[in-house]
Amino acid sequence: MSTATAPASSTAHADALRALEARYGTPWSAPLPAWNETLDSLLAHRSVRNYADRPLPEGTLETLIAAAQSASTSSNLQTWSVVAIEDPERKARLAALAANQSQVREAPLFLVWLADLSRLEAAGQRTDTSIEGLHYLETLVVGMIDAALAAQNAVVALESLGMSAVYIGAIRNRPEQVAAELGLPPRVMPVFGMCVGYPDETRPAAIKPRLPQPVVLHREQYNVPSQVGEIAQYDEVTRAFQTSQGQSAAGWTARSLARWRSAESLHGRDRLRDALNALGFELR
Template identity: 50%
Template sequence: MDRDAANPLEQVQGRYGAGQGPETALEATNPVLETLLGHRSIRSFTDQKLAPGTLETLVAAAQSAPTSSNLQAWSVVAVEDAARRGRLADLSGRQGFIRQAPLFLCWIADNSRLVRLGEAHQKKMEGLDYLEAFMVALVDAALAAQNALVAAESLGLGTVYVGQLRQHPEQVSAELNLPPNAFACFGMAVGHPAVQGAVKPRLPQSLVLHREQYQVAEEQPAITGYDKALGDFSLAQGMGQQDWTQRMMSRVGTAAGLSGRHRMREALTALGFPLK
C-alpha cells in the first residue's frame, strides 16, 4: 500500500488484508497514525551506521512512556559491539539479523534499582518480593520499548522485537552483567532496512474488540477468514501458505514450541525474583 496516497480508511484497512478491515475509521490522519499503521518487522539490515544521537533520542522517547506509580522499573542495555551482538544472536536462536543490525537493545524488567534504593536507606523493599512487582516491571519495559520502536520507525529505521532473548536467561544475564532482580525480557534490533517488507495482516477487529462484555459467539468464522488472509500473505511473501491456526498449533500447542522458555519461573527465581 502506498501510505502517502492512501486515504485514512484505506490506511486502517491495510492493516488487516483484503476484505478484513473495519468499515469505518477517522476521516483524518496524521504522521503518528501513519507510522503506527504501517509497522512491519524488519529482519534484514544494511551496514549503514545510525546517525549520532539516535540512541539517546530513542531512549528519551522510551522514557516518555507511562510508568506505574513513576517506579520507572525498567532499563535498557544498548549493544553495539559486534562480538557481543554475535554472542547474543547465538543465545537467541542464532538469528542473523542481530549480527547485521548496528544496534541491539536489550529491554530489562529492572527492580534492582529499587532494591539498591532500599539498601541505601536501610529498608527492606518488601513489595518487590511479589509477582505483582515483576509484572509492573515487565509492563513498564514493554511500554518503554514500544515508544522507542515507534520513534525509530518515524525516523525511517527498521526494527524487530526478539522474544528469543529469553531462551537462555541466565547466560544473557551474565553477558549483560545484570544484577539480581533484573531480567532481559526481550530484545530489539534497530537499523536501516535492507528490505521494507509488507504489512502483515492482523486478526480482525471483531476478535479483539469487545464492546461492553467479552463475546466469543462469532469467533470461529472470523478465525477462518483470518486464516485465509494470513495464508495468502505468507504465500505472497514466499513463506509458504501457513495460516494462523497452523502457526498457533505449532507455537503453543506443545511445550516444545516455547523453545526452552518453559522454565521461565525457575530462571526468574535464579535471577533474584521471589515471585510470591
C-alpha cells in the same frame, strides 16, 4: 492540542484507506473521522529483519531512550532499564543465545530491554526501608509492562526517523546466560531484545495483516460468538499473505497453535520460572 485532521483530499482519504486495508488484508468500511502522519507511521509498522550497512546518526540512541522514558510507567516507579549493544562480538554471542537469529548480528544497534527491580532494592537497602513487596509476582509484572511500554515508544520514535526494528523474544531462551553476558545484577530480567537500523531496501518487509477488529475489540462485554467466523476469515487472509511471502500457507490458527504444541516448542522458555529464581526473583 490534537493534531488529528480529517483527510483534506480524496488522495489523503485514499492513502488512509490503503493503510487500513493493508493492516487487515480486507476492505475497510468504518468511517475515517480523522487522520494524520502519526497514524500513517503506526499503521505502516512492519518487523524488519534485514538491515542496510549504514551507521546510525550520532545521538540516535539517546533520542530513542528519551522517547522511551516518555512512556507511561506505573506509579513513576520506572522499573525498567535497557542495555545497548554495538560491539560485533557481543552481538554475535547474544545472537547465539537467541536462536542464532542473523538480524541480531547484522543490525547496527541491538537493545536488550530489562525488567529492573534492582534499583528499588538498592534504595531500600540504603535507607533501611522494608522492600517485601518487591518479591511478589505483581512487581515483576509491573517491570515487564514498563519495559514493553518504553520499548514501543522507542519503536514509534525510530520509525518516525526512517529506521526500523524487530523484537527478539528469543532473548528469553537462555536468560541466565544473557544476564551473565550483560553483567546484570540480581533481580533484573531480560524481557526481550530489539534490533534497530535502516531497512535494507533491496529486501523489503511486508505489512502483516492482523486479526479482524471484532476478534479483539469487545464492546461492554467479551463477545465469544464472533470469534469463530472472523478467525476463519483471517486464516484465509493469512494464508494469502504467507503465499505472497513464499511461506507455507498454514494460516494463523495452525501456526499459532504450533507454537504451544509442547514444552519443547517454547525453545527453553518452559523453564522460565527456574531461570527467574536463578536471577533473584522469589515470585511469591
